[in-house]
Amino acid sequence: MATPIHLKGTTLEGGGQLLRLATCLSSLTSTPIHITSIRGNRSGGGGLKTQHLTSIQWLAQASDATVSGMNLKSTDIEFSPSGKSAVNGRGERGGDITIKQSTPGSVNLVFQAILPYILFAGSGSGEAVRVNITGGTNVSNSPSYDYVEQVLLPMLALIGIPAIEANVHSRGWSQGSTRVGAVTYTVVPLMKQLPAFTLTKRGDIKSIRATIVAPKAYEQQLRDELDVMFETREAKFFGAREPEVEVTFEDSQHEKRYYLLLVATTSNGVKLGRDWLYNHGVRAGNIDTVISTLVKKVSDDLLSEIEHGGCVDEYLRDQLIVFQALAKGRCEVYGGKKNDVLLEPSLHAQTAHWVAKEVISVDFNAEGTCEGIGFGDEQDKKNTVEIELAEGLQKLEV
Numbered sequence: 001m002a003t004p005i006h007l008k009g010t011t012l013e014g015g016g017q018l019l020r021l022a023t024c025l026s027s028l029t030s031t032p033i034h035i036t037s038i039r040g041n042r043s044g045g046g047g048l049k050t051q052h053l054t055s056i057q058w059l060a061q062a063s064d065a066t067v068s069g070m071n072l073k074s075t076d077i078e079f080s081p082s083g084k085s086a087v088n089g090r091g092e093r094g095g096d097i098t099i100k101q102s103t104p105g106s107v108n109l110v111f112q113a114i115l116p117y118i119l120f121a122g123s124g125s126g127e128a129v130r131v132n133i134t135g136g137t138n139v140s141n142s143p144s145y146d147y148v149e150q151v152l153l154p155m156l157a158l159i160g161i162p163a164i165e166a167n168v169h170s171r172g173w174s175q176g177s178t179r180v181g182a183v184t185y186t187v188v189p190l191m192k193q194l195p196a197f198t199l200t201k202r203g204d205i206k207s208i209r210a211t212i213v214a215p216k217a218y219e220q221q222l223r224d225e226l227d228v229m230f231e232t233r234e235a236k237f238f239g240a241r242e243p244e245v246e247v248t249f250e251d252s253q254h255e256k257r258y259y260l261l262l263v264a265t266t267s268n269g270v271k272l273g274r275d276w277l278y279n280h281g282v283r284a285g286n287i288d289t290v291i292s293t294l295v296k297k298v299s300d301d302l303l304s305e306i307e308h309g310g311c312v313d314e315y316l317r318d319q320l321i322v323f324q325a326l327a328k329g330r331c332e333v334y335g336g337k338k339n340d341v342l343l344e345p346s347l348h349a350q351t352a353h354w355v356a357k358e359v360i361s362v363d364f365n366a367e368g369t370c371e372g373i374g375f376g377d378e379q380d381k382k383n384t385v386e387i388e389l390a391e392g393l394q395k396l397e398v
């Protein structure tokens with residue numbers, strides 16, 4: 001068996017994303033890896049949390065991997081796929097995948113870990129796979145259900161991934177709540193390689209959609225606050241264009257859960273999103289502050305995304321890297337400029353570049369461009385098989 005590639009879990013961002021991406025690429029390409037000091041840059045000693053463990057367990061089953069260290073708080077895992085892909089983790093093609101978390105750990109970080117595998121491992125039949133995941137739907141520092149539905153999935157469609165349908169059955173919140181949510185994503189695995197893609201022309205801001213999830217009693221106040229904000233900042237958002245704004249509201253059914261997402265859609269179909277699950281403490285006496293702070297922060301954040309002129313927001317930039325690396329050929333994603341200087345990729349994006357380089361040898365340049373490996377084409381895929389011969393180890397390409 002090949003020697004596992006060693007990945008130090010404290011590299012760059014040093015959090016859970018390194019682990020998700022590395023195990024996913026390892027599963028797809030049957031590359032053994034050894035990750036040490038897992039989430040070593042996080043407080044509390046790092047190690048695997050439920051969400052990470054759940055993702056790795058699914059990938060291990062799907063790729064028939066032998067794994068050591070697969071337990072909560074583990075800081076060291078060795079992950080060695082056998083090369084016999086089981087496609088959806090049950091040894092079947094098509095059908096359903098059900099992943100249950102009993103905590104509000106982020107549904108979408110589990111989805112982030114397994115989606116490339118489901119798409120690229122190849123069911124070949126064009127049959128849809130329903131991915132049911134329970135856990136948190138709106139969790140701080142992770143993609144919310146709303147962000148995935150309104151930004152990630154349309155952007156994946158824009159780069160050539162077959163449309164993925166999203167359904168939320170119930171909300172699950174973090175921050176002291178034990179409410180677990182449920183989501184279904186319906187994914188059609190790729191039947192051939194993902195062609196190279198380019199996202200370099202953003203276009204003008206055409207419309208903005210605001211999604212509010214908050215206690216029903218404050219719906220009107222939130223709508224009013226947004227109206228005033230859009231009126232004041234109309235020119236900044238829309239330039240000379242006629243403003244197009246849509247606001248939707250959903251009752252959070254929880255007196256302390258205030259969530260806002262703003263998504264800008266451009267004339268070229270690009271989506272830029274920013275959101276926030278208010279996390280500074282909600283008390284009976286501070287609702288006015290909660291509402292004004294929420295609207296101000298999210299609109300400030302979206303404006304800075306719009307001002308840099310890029311085709312991806314800060315979060316999408318790191319989430320598209322795996323698709324760039326697996327597509328066939330030169331993939332370019334423009335991240336924008338500040339004061340005429342290219343925006344540096346976030347630490348998460350730099351980490352994803354590093355993992356892609358270490359595990360599947362894809363190089364990203366400073367502009368975030370790479371030559372993707374074209375995963376999925378049997379003719380182009382270079383499966384290296386190691387055969388032990390009496391006189392030594394010889395490598396053959398098949």
Ligand SMILES: Nc1ncnc2c1ncn2[C@@H]1O[C@H](COP(=O)(O)OP(=O)(O)OP(=O)(O)O)[C@@H](O)[C@H]1O
Pocket residue numbers: 013014015016017018039042109140141142143144147275314315316318319348
């Ligand atoms: N507000 C947001 N909207 C969309 N995506 C987000 C948002 N915040 C974070 N993300 C994405 O969530 C992922 C977070 O990765 P990270 O390694 O920090 O997660 P983690 O598994 O929770 O790890 P850790 O607990 O170690 O921080 C990244 O892909 C990042 O782009």
